[in-house]
Amino acid sequence: MRYLFRTQYRQDIALWRHNGDRFWYGLLAVLILIAPQLLGEFYIGELGGVFIFAIAGVGLMLLVGYTGLISLGHAAFLGIGAYVNAVLLSHGVPFLLTLPAAGLFTAVCGAAIGRPTLRMSGLYLAIATLAFGSIVGTVFQKWTAVTGGFDGFAVPTPYVFGIAVESATGLYYVAGAVLAFVLWLSANLLRAPTGRAMVAIRDSEVSAQSMGIYLARYKTLAFAISAGMTGLAGALFAHYVRFLAPDSFDVLLSVQLLTIVFVGGLGSLRGAILGAVFVRLLPQFIAIVRDDLPFGIGRLPGLEPALFGLALVLVILFQPAGLNGMWLKTKAWFQAFPFKRQANFRRQKSYAKSERLK
């Protein structure tokens, strides 16, 4: 068991809590760097997909897990990022400009939708973002002059410093770099006053406001940052799928993104990554065991959304802290071995917060 002896206030907000963190995350970084040498092309491609969804997951985690706002329309932001990137690339703009442009444009869109929805509480926000997502989805389908409609849109090959990113390995490194950047940005944001303000808003809007936090500014900011990160993920997603179909950015994708956040565990960046691993690898896992399942269960259409739904239901009912919570519990069990206490992770009794005046 490690005891942290804090001698400076700086230690409270340090990115690395102790040398163990530095060692293990460094090891992970090295493993990620040399993974293409160890694994086959297919697995690197899948890992690239995991990275892309982890970027979107981190973005959504800032909004849902840290600011306490819900969005059922994040697939729209993913789609906006993807189309902005693809359209700019096809007009000959270099990839190193289109990627940030996609992120920035999506952030502006996020602020635009975030600003008027601020007055709404959790429920209305969920409905409003659901409606927004469905409007944007229809725009992708009908605005054929830009998106190509149902004919689809072939995404041009990106060039980074003159090197064509064509193989899965290339995209893997690009996505890995963007993910590292997004994680670094989020971790820094969360230990700065902005992140603290966001967490305060999540825990109680009224008390945050009475502490002098300007709700409208921070909620809009959270929406913009979250949408911007999702837009970056969308730009990379365009290269991942290589061919944009307008109906792929639907409610199901929004729910998948939220599954990342919920299954991973609300309020932890690690959770966003674990959730992305879960969401991306579940379909692969189904594909592998499909033929071995009894009664032809594996061949049923609609199995995948059902399993996502089931995962959501089970996590919310039995493990609200998600995969990250399971990891923390396992760690605590080993650290305290053999002195596990039943009460350590018992859920606090909580009561519904009413939004009505009675």
Next chain:
Amino acid sequence: MHDAARILQLIVNGAASGCIYGLIALGFVLIYKATEMVNFAQGDVMMLGGFAAFTLIAHFHLPYWVGGILAIVITAALGYALDALIIRRVIGQPQFAVVMLTLGLGFIFRAGAGIAWGYDSVGFETPFTNKTIDIGGLILGEDSVSIIAGTVLLCGVLYLFFSRTRVGVAMQAASQNQLAAYYMGIPVRTIFSLIWAISAGVACLAGILLSPISMIDVNMGSLGIKAFAAAVIGGFGSIPGSVIGGVIVGIVEQFAGYKLPAGFQEVSSNIVLLLMLFVRPQGLFAERMGKRV
């Protein structure tokens, strides 16, 4: 003259589909008023109800009325079980936990229906299919009229239920103040489960009434999004408001399809919803309420 007839036709069609939205929205509102939760799987419950009616009427050859009532009872039982077994466990968790929980349940219902009934659209014979009535020169489909009549009838029944019966008054009490209701000896939990049952039954009725004008298929639950527009216009707390909101959405949709370019019909309900939320988030009919810490 021809144009006027056309517009009247659009209004009736819009009112008919709007009544369906209103009925789904009514399910949202009943549950929201009582428990401050929203059932995002309401559209999928309607789908299950429609399939239950299809099985009873088309497979077991029950008469339309018997099969319909039996399907409503079965779906209501499902709604009761849903609350008693699953939803009740997350009381006290943040509101979006319930949103995600019901969304997840919706996907499970869809897959379950796909397994049980397949992914093809089905329909069953109703007394109203392909018949028309003539009201003063205006030719109306009996299916549309049956939907409107059914909705009006249901609203009347619900009104009498909530104002005249013991259980109905207990439900009102539990919706207004859970703690006080509990102290008065009302079994609040059972009452909430009963409200879920009523809401599921109403959804099933919507599915049955819808079946002559639209086939039953696994994805009909997506109508739920349009029903949100209806509920929001009605103020998310008023039962007649949600039905009126539904009719408004239905009529707007018909006219958007008639006057505006393609694509607007599909998103018109969403645009109405967003406009409503931006301009008057408390809805047309709700009383103003402040927020407490």
